[in-house]
Amino acid sequence: MRRSTARRTRAALAMAVTLLVAGCSLMGTGRDSQAPTVTLVTHDSFVISDELRKRFRQDSGYRLRILRKGDAGELTNELVLTKDAPIGDVAFGVDSTYLSRAVDNGVFASYSPENGDHIPIEYAYGGNDSPTPVDAGDVCVNIDLRWFEQHDLEPPAELADLAEPRYAGLFAVPDPATSSPGLAFLLNTVSTFGEQGWQNYWQRLLANDVRISSGWQQAYKQDFSGSSGGGSRPIVLSYASSPAAEVDRNGQPRTKALLETCYRQVEYAGVIDGTTNLQGARELMDFLLSWKFQRRMPEQMYVYPVLLGVELPDSWRDVAPRPSEPTEMKPQRVERNRAEWIRQWRSLTNR
Amino acid sequence: MAFPDEPVTTEEAAGSGGAANGGSPNGESPNGGSPNGGSPNGGSPNGAGADGTAIPGARPGGHAAFITVGSALVLGFLGVFFAWPVAAILRLGLSSGLDEILTAPETWRIVAFTLGQAAASTLLAIVAGMPLAYLLARVPVPGKALLRALITVPFVLPTLVVGMAFRALLGTAEPNAWAIVLANAFFNVAVVARTVSGLWTQLDPRATDAARSLGAGPLRAFRTVTLPALRPALWSAGAVVFLFCSTSFGVVLVLGGGRYRTLETEIYLRTVRLLDLSGAAALSLLQLAAVLAALAVAAIARGRRENALALRRSRAAVRRPSGLEWIPVGCAVLVLGALAAPIVALLVRSVNSRGGWSLAGYRALSGTGGVLDVSGWQAAWNSLRAATDATWMSLLLGVLACLVLTSLRSRWTAELMDAGLMLPLGVSAVTVGFGYLVTLHVLPGDLRTSPLLVPFAQALVITPLVIRTILPVLRSVDPRVRAAAATLGAGPWRIRREVDLPLAGRAVMTAAGFGFVVALGEFGATGFLARPETPTLPVAISTLISRPGELNTQMAYAACALLMLVTAGAVLLIETLRSDSAGEF
Numbered sequence: 001m002r003r004s005t006a007r008r009t010r011a012a013l014a015m016a017v018t019l020l021v022a023g024c025s026l027m028g029t030g031r032d033s034q035a036p037t038v039t040l041v042t043h044d045s046f047v048i049s050d051e052l053r054k055r056f057r058q059d060s061g062y063r064l065r066i067l068r069k070g071d072a073g074e075l076t077n078e079l080v081l082t083k084d085a086p087i088g089d090v091a092f093g094v095d096s097t098y099l100s101r102a103v104d105n106g107v108f109a110s111y112s113p114e115n116g117d118h119i120p121i122e123y124a125y126g127g128n129d130s131p132t133p134v135d136a137g138d139v140c141v142n143i144d145l146r147w148f149e150q151h152d153l154e155p156p157a158e159l160a161d162l163a164e165p166r167y168a169g170l171f172a173v174p175d176p177a178t179s180s181p182g183l184a185f186l187l188n189t190v191s192t193f194g195e196q197g198w199q200n201y202w203q204r205l206l207a208n209d210v211r212i213s214s215g216w217q218q219a220y221k222q223d224f225s226g227s228s229g230g231g232s233r234p235i236v237l238s239y240a241s242s243p244a245a246e247v248d249r250n251g252q253p254r255t256k257a258l259l260e261t262c263y264r265q266v267e268y269a270g271v272i273d274g275t276t277n278l279q280g281a282r283e284l285m286d287f288l289l290s291w292k293f294q295r296r297m298p299e300q301m302y303v304y305p306v307l308l309g310v311e312l313p314d315s316w317r318d319v320a321p322r323p324s325e326p327t328e329m330k331p332q333r334v335e336r337n338r339a340e341w342i343r344q345w346r347s348l349t350n351r
Numbered sequence: 352m353a354f355p356d357e358p359v360t361t362e363e364a365a366g367s368g369g370a371a372n373g374g375s376p377n378g379e380s381p382n383g384g385s386p387n388g389g390s391p392n393g394g395s396p397n398g399a400g401a402d403g404t405a406i407p408g409a410r411p412g413g414h415a416a417f418i419t420v421g422s423a424l425v426l427g428f429l430g431v432f433f434a435w436p437v438a439a440i441l442r443l444g445l446s447s448g449l450d451e452i453l454t455a456p457e458t459w460r461i462v463a464f465t466l467g468q469a470a471a472s473t474l475l476a477i478v479a480g481m482p483l484a485y486l487l488a489r490v491p492v493p494g495k496a497l498l499r500a501l502i503t504v505p506f507v508l509p510t511l512v513v514g515m516a517f518r519a520l521l522g523t524a525e526p527n528a529w530a531i532v533l534a535n536a537f538f539n540v541a542v543v544a545r546t547v548s549g550l551w552t553q554l555d556p557r558a559t560d561a562a563r564s565l566g567a568g569p570l571r572a573f574r575t576v577t578l579p580a581l582r583p584a585l586w587s588a589g590a591v592v593f594l595f596c597s598t599s600f601g602v603v604l605v606l607g608g609g610r611y612r613t614l615e616t617e618i619y620l621r622t623v624r625l626l627d628l629s630g631a632a633a634l635s636l637l638q639l640a641a642v643l644a645a646l647a648v649a650a651i652a653r654g655r656r657e658n659a660l661a662l663r664r665s666r667a668a669v670r671r672p673s674g675l676e677w678i679p680v681g682c683a684v685l686v687l688g689a690l691a692a693p694i695v696a697l698l699v700r701s702v703n704s705r706g707g708w709s710l711a712g713y714r715a716l717s718g719t720g721g722v723l724d725v726s727g728w729q730a731a732w733n734s735l736r737a738a739t740d741a742t743w744m745s746l747l748l749g750v751l752a753c754l755v756l757t758s759l760r761s762r763w764t765a766e767l768m769d770a771g772l773m774l775p776l777g778v779s780a781v782t783v784g785f786g787y788l789v790t791l792h793v794l795p796g797d798l799r800t801s802p803l804l805v806p807f808a809q810a811l812v813i814t815p816l817v818i819r820t821i822l823p824v825l826r827s828v829d830p831r832v833r834a835a836a837a838t839l840g841a842g843p844w845r846i847r848r849e850v851d852l853p854l855a856g857r858a859v860m861t862a863a864g865f866g867f868v869v870a871l872g873e874f875g876a877t878g879f880l881a882r883p884e885t886p887t888l889p890v891a892i893s894t895l896i897s898r899p900g901e902l903n904t905q906m907a908y909a910a911c912a913l914l915m916l917v918t919a920g921a922v923l924l925i926e927t928l929r930s931d932s933a934g935e936f
Contacts, residue, residue: 039800044894047724066884067800074623074879078788081443085792087800101626175609177620211524214604215511217896221904222515223524228704228901238899245900249706302898339625351609 035063038280039088041272043075044068046093047300052293060283071180072098072267080105083273089281092134092269092288096328097183099125099268100335108270111282115289118308123266125331131270134288135303138240138323139184140262141171142255144226147234156235158260159192163204172211172223172233175351177342179215180265185237186345187334188263191327202348212349226255241302244313244320253319262326267303421755425748425772431794432811433775436786437635443789444632452633462641465613468528469597472535476592477585479536479689480543482682487544488551490680491669500922502541503865505690507872507918508697509889510601512896512911513537516693517606526608534602539592540690542816542865546588547581549861550823553854554580556668569675583823590649591819594642594776614638618779623879635782642777646770694915701908704901712905716913723891727910731917734887737802738870738921741809745866748810749817750859754847756818757825772818775811783808784879804880806870813866820862824855864925871918888914 035057040046046068056064067088069075076098079091083105094102102108103125111130123133141162148155156162162171174182189198211233213219221229224236226246240262246255269288271281287293294305298313304322312322345351452458483502492498505513517534518524554577562572598615607616614634621631672680701712716727723730752772759765775783787808791798798804828851836846873889886894888910895907 044890045897047894050724070623070879073626077623077626078785080626081785081788082792082799087788087792087797098626177609177624178604178616183624212608213524214608217511218515218518218524218605220899221896222518227899228904230705242899245898245903339627342625346609349609 037065038062038284039065041067041088041091043071043093056287062280076102079107083107086272086274089275089277090284091272094268096266096331097334100331109273111271113285113289119306123306131268133266133306134269135297135305136266137303138262138264138326139181140240140257142236142238142242142257144234147225163208169209171235172219173237174216174219175212175214181216184263184265187329188327191329240323241320244316259323262323264326264328418758421751425752436790439790440786441632444628446629449633461612469593471532472596473593475536476539476543479686480540482679483544484547485679486683487548500919503868503922504915505537506541506868509892514602514605516696526610528611530606535596535599542592543588547584550584587819587823615779619781622781650766697911701912712909715906716909727913730886730888730891733885738867740806741870742867744810745813745817748814752818753821773815776815781879809870813869817862821855821858824858828854864922
């Protein structure tokens with residue numbers, strides 16, 4: 001009796017599990033043969049609304065497939081490794097810190113998208129060919145406005161101020177070796193103080209008790225007093241766009257980006273050389289530079305669109321304006337020196 | 352089921368004191384109590400001695416065809432999804448500069464710290480996990496199924512979030528090596544508690560009782576009877592935890608703050624950030640060598656201790672603790688409190704912000720829009736789907752591997768294959784992920800961009816866990832039970848079905864539950880694969896925590912809460928099935 005019950009239970013269980021597995025399995029999904037697809041290889045921060053995705057499908061006839069691969073650095077390296085057998089048709093998100101390597105390795109095919117003429121020349125990498133700039137994310141020092149008000153201290157204005165004793169123990173920054181904005185800040189200091197002076201500046205920062213953490217998340221969300229984490233440091237490295245996300249209930253900004261401390265990182269897109277879907281890739285490139293996509297970029301990805309004449313959202317105009325004269329560095333120069341600067345920085349900070 | 356309630360062995364009290372259960376694994380010990388009752392082959396796990404004379408039927412059906420096909424399948428999977436990609440990416444990078452890295456004193460400091468922190472974390476996880484295992488196996492606790500499910504919760508939490516929780520709780524904004532050890536142990540206590548309690552539950556309590564009635568104190572009885580019997584599970588859990596900790600990445604990054612570096616973080620830095628493949632290849636080789644050495648040490652130390660045990664479930668084993676037995680219970684409660692602290696901190700953060708208490712995070716998570724493409728529910732469903740595939744794949748592979756491993760005649764062949772299957776746990780996820788990029792396009796259907804690659808890669812990580820959960824139990828099955836079945840006319844398949852399966856059934860379900868949890872948490876190799884288009888909960892959490900704004904932060908913590916809920920629910924469901932299907936033997 002007991003045996004047969006057990007056996008029946010087992011049979012029922014096996015069936016239930018099979019059904020569950022069949023219902024849950026990813027097998028057989030992912031290949032939608034209804035429409036031709038175009039594949040965008042991008043980083044984890046890429047966001048697109050369902051509505052925009054549908055628009056793209058309607059306008060171009062292609063279904064958009066997205067592959068997300070880590071951050072800009074990881075994305076670049078993976079594109080380089082797969083250049084003989086590409087994993088997608090268009091790549092978006094390689095930034096000026098890593099672009100040179102991708103271009104040198106012949107990752108991108110040449111293409112000039114429809115709205116290419118509306119991109120200011122200062123964003124362009126080479127000619128107006130591919131890769132094409134799509135947005136700029138400016139890495140700036142942010143401050144907690146209320147803290148400075150309460151402590152009756154004049155906020156810093158530029159990078160040099162952060163090494164002043166009156167700002168000792170107030171600054172939090174992510175590690176250049178493990179964080180993208182951290183690396184941008186290191187490049188900013190090299191650009192601002194020169195190859196001779198940046199190490200001296202960092203020594204003064206260290207003497208001023210700068211707090212270095214491995215990621216932006218710890219620096220901004222835990223150590224910074226102006227974010228929801230409620231940390232103890234009122235000065236942090238983040239983006240020019242961050243204050244747009246830190247507005248209180250009355251619409252008053254809690255934080256502010258110091259516009260004279262900004263470093264511009266431009267993000268590029270390009271048709272991947274060797275794609276088998278050139279037509280789809282071109283449609284997608286045109287879409288990334290279309291007015292409708294560019295207009296939505298600030299709110300979806302916290303970046304500044306490159307297209308001339310695309311207005312920032314109302315909520316951004318006052319609290320997160322575009323920095324007018326950020327520091328920059330040529331991708332070629334970054335590529336030549338990146339590893340060495342990181343090595344020097346690590347030995348300087350004993351990391 | 353097959354042998355209900357019949358004691359599997361009967362000589363628990365035969366030996367002197369506590370030696371019966373584990374004191375003389377190889378039959379070499381002079382003090383009697385050989386589990387095989389005087390057989391010259393002693394307690395060799397497979398019932399075959401060094402001289403090759405087999406007890407008829409003691410080995411679970413050693414027919415050649417099955418072994419060949421089974422090995423081919425298991426090794427084929429390992430070859431395609433591990434050995435080939437890793438070899439390919441190493442070959443790409445290995446050119447010059449190997450000696451430069453190997454001679455740098457900094458490299459050896461990193462190796463030492465990697466192994467040191469892994470060893471310390473493993474030790475702590477075992478010390479903290481044992482009282483929990485005792486609680487689960489021997490003490491009547493109301494709602495034990497729920498407790499078992501809850502202790503797996505830490506395992507799924509994203510390392511970034513847990514690292515930040517530890518950073519806040521311990522108040523260590525500066526790099527801190529002990530915080531790394533604590534956090535690693537936090538993640539892995541469940542591995543120890545679950546693996547050890549699985550075997551402990553099935554240990555015949557009468558051996559301990561006999562020792563006690565012969566005058567041994569509770570501590571002595573534990574040390575001389577229970578502990579030796581638990582050794583296979585302890586070694587299994589220890590090996591898994593050590594490998595997990597030696598490749599621990601997010602925790603080291605967040606709490607080590609760049610000052611404490613391991614081979615894993617250094618390989619990541621070289622591969623992903625500095626784009627220095629040759630440096631990464633050299634370090635990967637070093638990691639491989641270190642892991643192999645650790646596995647070899649474990650294999651030698653384990654020796655032939657995986658001996659026949661008296662596996663028997665008995666209700667009498669679960670009883671109210673008395674006297675000194677309250678001490679481990681007290682320790683277990685302390686451990687549970689320590690495990691709960693970071694979790695409670697996360698839950699509090701999900702409903703609390705500078706604006707006071709609110710459910711805004713949960714409300715926003717249930718809708719769409721903002722920085723997430725989908726709602727939290729959709730992400731949870733995506734997680735469940737991906738984890739289901741990974742779980743059935745690894746169960747299939749793991750059970751097959753266990754059957755092959757217990758059928759192999761040569762101990763060293765088995766050890767080698769076993770070690771090979773463990774290796775993926777100890778090799779950098781970056782190396783494996785980047786290896787896929789340069790190899791898998793050769794196969795039809797370009798798996799590199801398929802949503803199925805994630806479950807395949809997860810199966811690589813989960814299969815060794817499945818093996819480590821099931822194999823100790825299978826190896827502990829007294830060979831004479833199989834021999835008896837064979838004598839009574841059962842063929843090899845019948846023996847598997849009627850002896851091995853019922854005895855290992857619980858372990859299989861435990862493995863399934865645990866594998867599911869590992870997959871839900873997207874542990875290991877998947878971090879460096881193409882993200883599926885449909886974000887899972889861990890992906891959603893990572894997106895949310897990487898955006899400024901109070902609501903995003905609260906949503907991230909709310910998504911953590913949802914992930915914990917889904918995990919506990921899934922494990923509870925799987926374990927309920929377990930007690931229904933293989934509850935009694």
